[in-house]
Amino acid sequence: MLEQFTFIGVFLLVTLFISCAMVGLSWVLRPKRPDPRKSEIYECGLEPHGTPWFQFKAQYYIFALVFLVFDVEAVFLFPWAKAYSLIPLYAVIEGVLFILLLAVALIYVWRKGLLEWM
Amino acid sequence: MGDAIVNVSAWIEGLLLGTGLSEPWVSFIMTVISAFVIAFIPVVIVIFLVWGYRKASARMQGRLGPNSSGTWAGPGGIVQTFADAIKMLTKEDIRPAGVDVIPYNIAPILIFFIALVVWAVIPFGPGTVIGVDLNIGIFYIMAFSSAALFGVLMAGWSSNNKYATVSAFRSVALLISYEIPQLLSVLVVVMVAGSMSMQDIVGAQRSVMYLIALPLPAVIFLIASLAEVNARPFELLEAESELVAGYQTEYSGMKFGMYYLAEFINSVAVGAIFSTLFLGGWQGPFVDAAPILGTVWIFAKITLMTMLWMFIQITLPRLRIDQILNFNWKFLVPLALANLCVISIVNKLINAQASDWTRAGILLLTNIAIALVAWTLVALGGRQKRRQYEAELEVVA
Numbered sequence: 001m002l003e004q005f006t007f008i009g010v011f012l013l014v015t016l017f018i019s020c021a022m023v024g025l026s027w028v029l030r031p032k033r034p035d036p037r038k039s040e041i042y043e044c045g046l047e048p049h050g051t052p053w054f055q056f057k058a059q060y061y062i063f064a065l066v067f068l069v070f071d072v073e074a075v076f077l078f079p080w081a082k083a084y085s086l087i088p089l090y091a092v093i094e095g096v097l098f099i100l101l102l103a104v105a106l107i108y109v110w111r112k113g114l115l116e117w118m
Numbered sequence: 119m120g121d122a123i124v125n126v127s128a129w130i131e132g133l134l135l136g137t138g139l140s141e142p143w144v145s146f147i148m149t150v151i152s153a154f155v156i157a158f159i160p161v162v163i164v165i166f167l168v169w170g171y172r173k174a175s176a177r178m179q180g181r182l183g184p185n186s187s188g189t190w191a192g193p194g195g196i197v198q199t200f201a202d203a204i205k206m207l208t209k210e211d212i213r214p215a216g217v218d219v220i221p222y223n224i225a226p227i228l229i230f231f232i233a234l235v236v237w238a239v240i241p242f243g244p245g246t247v248i249g250v251d252l253n254i255g256i257f258y259i260m261a262f263s264s265a266a267l268f269g270v271l272m273a274g275w276s277s278n279n280k281y282a283t284v285s286a287f288r289s290v291a292l293l294i295s296y297e298i299p300q301l302l303s304v305l306v307v308v309m310v311a312g313s314m315s316m317q318d319i320v321g322a323q324r325s326v327m328y329l330i331a332l333p334l335p336a337v338i339f340l341i342a343s344l345a346e347v348n349a350r351p352f353e354l355l356e357a358e359s360e361l362v363a364g365y366q367t368e369y370s371g372m373k374f375g376m377y378y379l380a381e382f383i384n385s386v387a388v389g390a391i392f393s394t395l396f397l398g399g400w401q402g403p404f405v406d407a408a409p410i411l412g413t414v415w416i417f418a419k420i421t422l423m424t425m426l427w428m429f430i431q432i433t434l435p436r437l438r439i440d441q442i443l444n445f446n447w448k449f450l451v452p453l454a455l456a457n458l459c460v461i462s463i464v465n466k467l468i469n470a471q472a473s474d475w476t477r478a479g480i481l482l483l484t485n486i487a488i489a490l491v492a493w494t495l496v497a498l499g500g501r502q503k504r505r506q507y508e509a510e511l512e513v514v515a
Contacts, residue, residue: 007149007250008238008258014153015234018161019227019376026207026372039215041279042367052280060287063443067294070451074301078257081309084462092466096459103455106447115447117440 062114066106073102127152156249157234159242164382167424169199171382174425175432206375214368218276225276226369226376229269233380233387235262240390241316243400243412255316256304259391260297263346266384267293273377274365285364288439293346295446300342302454303335306461307395310481320399324474327398331478332461334485336396338454343388345442348381349427351434352442385431389423390416397423453492460488 041048080087080095109115130151134144169184173195176183184195213222239255252258267290274286308314310332311322329336345352361367366377393399397419400412437445464484468477 001253004250004252007153008252010146010149011153011156011238011250012235014150015157015231016227018157018234019231022230022372022376023223023227026209026211026375029208030371031208031210033210034212036215038212041214041216041277042362043280052278052283053275054283056283056287060291063291063295066447067298070298070301071294074298074305077305078308078314081305082312082314084309084466085312089463089466092462096462099455099459103452106451106455110448115444117443 059118062109066109066114069102069105073099152249153238156237160234160237160383160386161379163386164379165199165203166196167382167386168202168378169196171428172198174428178429178432203375206372209371211371211373214278216278217368218278221272221276222368223373225269225273226373226380228272229266229380230376230383232262232266232269233383236384236387237390239316240387240394241320241399242416244405244409251315251317253313253315256308256314256319256391256395260301260304263384263387264293264297266380270365273369277365277368279368281361281363282365282367285361285367289365291439291443292352295443296342296345296352296450298342299338299446299450299454300346302451302458303339303342304395306332306335306458309458309462310465316394316399320394320401323398323401326474326478327396327401329396331481332396332485333482334453334457334489335461336392338450338457339395340392342446342450343392344427344430345446347384347388347427349385350431351437353436385427386420386424389420389427392423393419449492449496453488456492457485457488460484 043049076098077095084092127148131144131148134147135141139147173183184198213219236259238249239252239258240249241251242249270289270293271286274282274284274289277283307319307328310328311319313319313322366374369377393416399419400416402411402415402418405412405415461481461484465477465481468480472480
């Protein structure tokens with residue numbers, strides 16, 4: 001167990017090192033000739049106008065909220081699925097009821113028409 | 119065990135012990151070596167995959183792919199990718215004015231890092247030949263692969279570019295939406311296999327692979343994963359005709375190259391995860407006699423899945439965002455939920471002593487029944503909508 005997670009720890013460090021090394025290598029090899037024209041933001045050949053950090057559609061936020069319901073559900077369901085072969089039928093049905101309760105949330109959002117892209 | 123690989127690792131270990139290092143140091147160095155080997159497997163695969171992808175897409179679209187690299191043409195232009203890699207490395211890295219420097223620089227590193235991290239728990243052969251058999255293997259994969267979202271969001275938001283920002287928002291909507299059917303179909307596999315460890319899931323498919331027993335979760339997982347790796351029918355993040363290059367618009371040089379590589383690595387990783395979960399991983403004929411064949415089998419399956427990905431990616435057109443989200447929330451998620459509920463009860467009702475084939479047969483029939491019900495509901499809903507539309511037309515006329 002400890003050995004396995006030691007490996008994961010070493011692996012994370014190694015992959016981080018490789019990722020950083022690739023950027024670092026290009027930082028060493030690349031030419032550096034900055035120019036104000038070159039560093040302009042791309043905007044269809046026009047001069048950049050206004051900031052991109054604007055207020056955006058609230059719809060994205062609703063999808064994120066619906067997602068949150070199911071993501072938390074998944075956290076609870078993974079242990080349930082792992083223990084599945086050990087638990088009796090009524091515990092399985094309890095899990096199914098839990099899923100159905102959360103499915104009601106989806107039906108509610110659906111009926112409210114919030115899943116329509118406006 | 120995969121004899122050849124084990125022999126090599128034993129030889130290296132002997133070599134290290136021969137230098138007079140103490141036992142813990144040797145095992146630590148072996149860990150580091152094996153970590154490097156696993157991290158380089160996807161990178162090496164991708165170098166050839168990029169070439170193969172460009173060849174295949176050219177053939178499917180009736181044109182020539184890379185066929186020469188400047189003065190020295192390798193067979194079929196195989197050196198093209200290496201030339202591209204060197205070009206990427208030596209390109210000037212232009213940092214546009216007004217970007218948010220820290221997230222802008224971290225984003226490509228993060229995305230590439232996550233693309234590589236997933237490979238640690240993929241079982242490449244019987245026993246743990248290289249890599250590690252975590253007891254939460256598939257959970258680890260799902261947890262890390264969803265973190266790629268932060269990279270996309272950081273890149274899009276920090277770029278100070280309107281196209282990149284729109285792309286970042288779209289990516290959030292798309293990636294989080296498709297994560298749910300993916301998680302729900304993985305849950306079915308974990309439930310039936312009774313374990314989250316990748317080796318145990320492979321072992322549970324000894325007689326029947328889950329593609330046969332659980333075809334519906336397999337298809338849902340494949341569709342959702344293709345959306346997660348940004349393959350063509352779901353390619354919203356960098357819809358070239360709408361968003362220039364999406365969140366990568368303001369990146370150049372190696373940072374752009376890392377996004378490019380990470381996308382290919384993720385696509386191969388989807389193939390690897392799908393083969394492990396549903397195609398029986400390294401299982402195949404004669405594996406018991408010659409364990410090294412297991413490695414051959416899994417790579418054959420990964421190749422097959424990668425080819426499927428290429429085929430889908432090259433031939434299908436792109437969908438609109440509302441179509442993509444509707445398809446997910448109104449079809450895939452309810453289907454995956456129904457599937458999870460029904461299969462969990464049916465699988466519990468099957469006699470524990472039943473043979474693998476009986477179990478697989480009953481699960482297959484359940485899957486077909488769910489699919490038929492879903493099909494009927496969709497057909498009825500479609501007919502109703504059509505009638506409504508026709509009635510509206512009549513009113514107008």
